[in-house]
Amino acid sequence: MSLGVVRSQAIGTSIERRGTRARLRGDTHFAADLNIAGVVTAVVLRSDRPHALIREFDPAAAKSTPGYLGVFTWRDIPGRNRFGIINKDQELLVERKVRCVGDPVALVVAETEEAAQRALSKIRVVYEDLPAVFDPEEALTDAAPRIHEKGNLLGRRVVRRGSPEEALKHSDVVVERTYTTSFVEHAYLEPDAGLAYIDHNDILVVHASTQNPHYDQKDVADLLGLPEDRVRIIQEATGGGFGSKLDLNVQGFVGLAAFLVQRPVRMVYSREEAFLATAKRHPLKIRYKSGANRDGRLTAVDVTIIGDTGAYASYGLAVTSRAAVHATGPYEVPNVSVEAIFAYTNNPMAGAMRGFGVPQMAFAHESQMDLLAAELGLSPLEIRRRNALRIGSQTATGQYLTASVGIGATLDAVASRWEEARVEKQSTRAFVRRGVGIASMIYGIGNTGMQNPSTAQVELGRDGFVTLYSGAADIGQGSSTVLVQIAAEALGLKPDAIRSVIADTAHTTSAGATSASRQTYISGNAVLDAATKLHNVILTEAAMMLKADRGDLELRDGSVFLRSDPGKGVSFKDIAERASRTGLPLKWQGYFDPDTTPLDPETGQGRPYATYAFATHVAEVEVDSLSGEVRVLKVTAAHDVGRAINPLNVQGQIYSGVAMGLGLALMEEFHPGVTESLKDYHIATAADMPAVIPIIVEDPEPTGPFGAKGVGEPALIPTAPAIANAVADALSARVYNLPMNLERVLKAGISVRSAEKEKSCQGY
């Protein structure tokens, strides 16, 4: 900003995250902590069949349960019984048939949770089982049972440029492999919860754990046949989301129940219900063929991606597109053929999860890079350097990159650790092998090739205080703090001096979803736009009041001073009072929509994102070749975030990503129909964590707020492939399926031990 601001130094400072003290004291209310007089409980009767027609539904026996208030089915839904963020293919309560285990059949409301559960257990449902399909490729055959009327194909995304077939034919080396990944559970610590009531203005108020309040408002209003302004969503403190709380989980149920029984209604998922009923990460099957020449440059890739979106679309189409667009990784590839096909199955719904398919793709493209490097006799670091995108490069979608391409800088940042680790890696224990792996990533900030604007307001109150209004849900990642820092910098204020109103649809306008690592860049820009407008108004007023030239004014700590005569100034409060007398508005709206173009449906060419984040991780592991156990010793993680607005927050995101990436690499697999709870689904604990060395690289994005891009999802993406490459380095054998659990690692290790003697050409 070139306005008259003395930098408040709000940017690049690790100020305390808003609301942390209350969280530490146990004073913060999450949705399950809310209680209001007369509140009753709703529970959902869910299908135990993967695919079946509902032949009979008999709730009669439930009605005599003490405390019973009602059993409701789809017939009781006053509005449109369809929802879903992209495809409206979900029914709040199913009408005719269930499409997966966990599908909601009826809503039971009673005075207490126990009474509701007792009533629920007395409902009799008779199903007629239908043939079911659990494999996406099978689901796309003619013989497969039809899950939705429109068929089992969710969507397809193609990215094509150059002549990949030709180029592969003439490449010096070609490597082709198939990779698979599993269903992964978000496992946010706070199970979904919500509370709804009708207020004295006849507005349905829903307090919820959510990443997407303004979307919730639309779909809840639609379900109930209400105008949007009769529904208010208030985001309560949200205990993590990672993509799953983008979906309507409890919001529709509590809203419907409160509407029908006209009492306040709460609903809190057990961990088991959160596992059963909410979205998972898409398992992908990726056939990847890539070619390179002796000079180490990639010539072409040919990739087929099969995705399983389960019974419903959720964010499946977004994952289809993003997986396809990111298939080439952070590299220049002149010839590209990518086809992503996603299908419905009778598995649990897969939706958005931190990275939208890119973590899975990175596992494939980064494994391929190491395989090519070995074929070419190059080091894994060197092959990445030779192919890394740079300013002037064209991406797979034909987009020219003009600024903030920090992939090379992240490779440089980890290079010394990479070299040291490779020297240090000799293990002293028999059967325990050390390995070092490197992996890089690119991640487009914001939604893929579509509008995804954010809005915000910044207001100077008559009391002289500034308030920020943003619809951006902070789910723990810290966006509320970062947005305040941006407003503070623009207005020459200390962040502490700014009040904020966040994610309440009655008082904020839409900031879009907290997804796609978009809030810092997109909502940050909307906030900056609003703050800049207010700044201008303040300057104009002050110039008049001080009878001074605007150019001679600066904003500092809630006042405007004359540069030429620093003793002279006027406070924001005086300015606000004057403005309110003259009727000048002091609440200004900001807007930002990244500069993108839709992708061509035939070729996938276009400008899907306005900016990209880049990262490289180096993982050092120890593999016990007898047990298959992998211990990650250290991860060095370099991230180009454009500009770190709050460096401690950025580091926190990097640690967080490494932990989740470690889980994705080694332990996390949700088996539909088998996995029930945290007993049989394991995420990384404190004892599993390696040493993590975060390195923040700042290659400023000219269109970003103070140069910032984003880091939420990028943090996770390179970890699993870096660990996979490290395991491959340790064993001289590769695992092609995530997670690399004991059996898979052991199997790879056995094949190596038998080939042990031949192993000699270790050095790249």
Add this chain to the structure above:
Amino acid sequence: MQNSDIDLVNIQFQLNGKPIRLSVRPFDSALAVIRDEIGLTGTKEGCGIGECGACTILVDGKAITACLMLAPQLDGREVQTIEGVAEGDTLHPVQQALLAHGAVQCGFCTPGMVMSAKGLLEANSHPTREEIADALAGNLCRCTGYVQIVDAIEELAGSPRANEAVKR
């Protein structure tokens, strides 16, 4: 939670330094009683089966998962929940350390994490990094990656304030 055909159990215990008397059902969990009967919602439920640590409280100074403890077992014990940790406006050294290290993201695991760390330091005022990681391994956190949490406790353990942390 009234249910006429069940014999209630009368219990009394110290909660955050104050005596409390209650009638509970024999099968109620300590967590349900603390959250729903007493109304202290700082203690969280993340799983209900002893796997996540979000419900950790201190019972006679030891970190316990309240979801697995039966309410009648509280009888005669000294119980501390997250609400009893700070002194007025002054955060406990464990809380202060977590704050300084940016170790709180969504905050859902935080109360349990504070109680486990406090329990650890009460038993061992100068734990090593490994001992800290092991002691916190029963407290899941999906947001932070644990690094800043362990850093915070490690710094505290290495400082004279560790003794202060034990005292409070």
